[in-house]
Amino acid sequence: MTNDDICLRMGHVIRETLKCGPVVVTRATQAGDVRGWDSLSHTMILLQIENSFGVRLPIERMYEMKNVGELVDVVAHQLAGKGRTT
Amino acid sequence: MKQTVLLYGNCQGAWLSKTLNRDPRVQSEFDMVFLPSYGEIPADHPIHRPNFLSTCSWFLFQVSSDTKLPACYRSLPKTCRKIGFPLLSMKLFWPLHTLDPRNNPEPSYPLGRYPYGDRLVLRLLEQGTAPRDVATRYCETNLRQFIDLDRYAEICFAELQLIDRKADIALAPVIERGFRTNRFFGTINHPSVELLTELTAGLLSALLDVTPLTVTSRSDGYRFDIGDLEIPLHPQIIQHFGLTWATPEIRYRYLLESLTTAEYLHAYASFRPVLSPY
Numbered sequence: 004m005t006n007d008d009i010c011l012r013m014g015h016v017i018r019e020t021l022k023c024g025p026v027v028v029t030r031a032t033q034a035g036d037v038r039g040w041d042s043l044s045h046t047m048i049l050l051q052i053e054n055s056f057g058v059r060l061p062i063e064r065m066y067e068m069k070n071v072g073e074l075v076d077v078v079a080h081q082l083a084g085k086g087r088t089t
Numbered sequence: 090m091k092q093t094v095l096l097y098g099n100c101q102g103a104w105l106s107k108t109l110n111r112d113p114r115v116q117s118e119f120d121m122v123f124l125p126s127y128g129e130i131p132a133d134h135p136i137h138r139p140n141f142l143s144t145c146s147w148f149l150f151q152v153s154s155d156t157k158l159p160a161c162y163r164s165l166p167k168t169c170r171k172i173g174f175p176l177l178s179m180k181l182f183w184p185l186h187t188l189d190p191r192n193n194p195e196p197s198y199p200l201g202r203y204p205y206g207d208r209l210v211l212r213l214l215e216q217g218t219a220p221r222d223v224a225t226r227y228c229e230t231n232l233r234q235f236i237d238l239d240r241y242a243e244i245c246f247a248e249l250q251l252i253d254r255k256a257d258i259a260l261a262p263v264i265e266r267g268f269r270t271n272r273f274f275g276t277i278n279h280p281s282v283e284l285l286t287e288l289t290a291g292l293l294s295a296l297l298d299v300t301p302l303t304v305t306s307r308s309d310g311y312r313f314d315i316g317d318l319e320i321p322l323h324p325q326i327i328q329h330f331g332l333t334w335a336t337p338e339i340r341y342r343y344l345l346e347s348l349t350t351a352e353y354l355h356a357y358a359s360f361r362p363v364l365s366p367y
Binding site for chain 1: 243
């Protein structure tokens with residue numbers, strides 16, 4: 004799975020979790036760009052990303068990522084290595 | 090001469106500022122100024138005075154997992170003592186929390202009728218469930234189909250611990266120890282007076298240079314002073330985490346009404362206007 008594929012699927016997960024309508028999610032997207040993506044919904048988005056990709060995100064990185072691109076890179080790293088749950 | 094304390098935070102910060110100001114020792118030694126982290130800062134706020142920041146001896150600020158300090162932070166004098174206190178939230182109880190697209194401010198509902206939306210209710214409505222049937226179907230839905238509750242709890246508590254590490258006052262251990270038996274939260278971001286009192290004690294001990302044990306910390310039980318909404322929990326959350334305070338008889342205050350879980354879900358699903366004081 005390429006990083007672009009991950010980003011596409013991540014966009015779907017974010018839209019489904021937040022029910023925020025047809026917002027376009029790119030690597031540059033930040034939480035503030037998406038309606039409903041605030042600190043209260045962030046944890047659920049991360050959990051749904053874990054479920055969707057079958058990975059465990061490192062907790063110490065969960066709250067320091069600045070945009071979707073960084074999240075994509077973390078998922079890609081987990082998919083390639085140790086972070087897989089399945 | 091009194092020392093100026095600038096306290097920065099959300100509605101929890103406003104509550105802390107007011108409560109600290111009631112303490113006679115604080116009144117005699119400090120001038121407490123609250124700086125809201127939300128909305129517009131009023132034109133007559135002291136922060137707009139040219140030399141105000143240079144007079145601040147203390148900066149008490151709310152810490153979250155992604156703390157953004159106000160621009161004025163850099164203008165505080167080097168001698169200003171800075172104390173971070175944790176932003177309190179309880180995502181664990183409301184994993185389905187979301188913004189409801191139907192919700193908009195109205196004259197009688199400044200935050201909208203239902204500022205705390207629920208993804209499962211919205212999904213049931215999308216699937217064509219009649220509002221009168223939502224409560225039953227909601228309670229029957231197995232959350233484990235789409236949420237790993239134990240992993241969710243792990244992440245929620247890790248965030249509380251992360252906030253504690255960034256702050257000077259730690260409350261995660263209090264929450265983790267007591268959330269099963271104490272009703273610490275009325276909504277995802279509104280803690281009880283009991284929990285806020287713990288935070289007040291921590292701030293008092295910092296300001297007055299006393300150990301928390303010597304601070305008079307009075308518990309007022311599970312009263313909710315911030316906001317006038319309490320949101321029911323999904324029964325599976327109550328069962329899975331063994332929340333003994335959430336008894337079957339529990340009613341939830343919603344503006345001027347007191348609702349059971351089923352009554353609340355029916356009202357929310359149908360977007361009924363609840364009796365409002367506004």
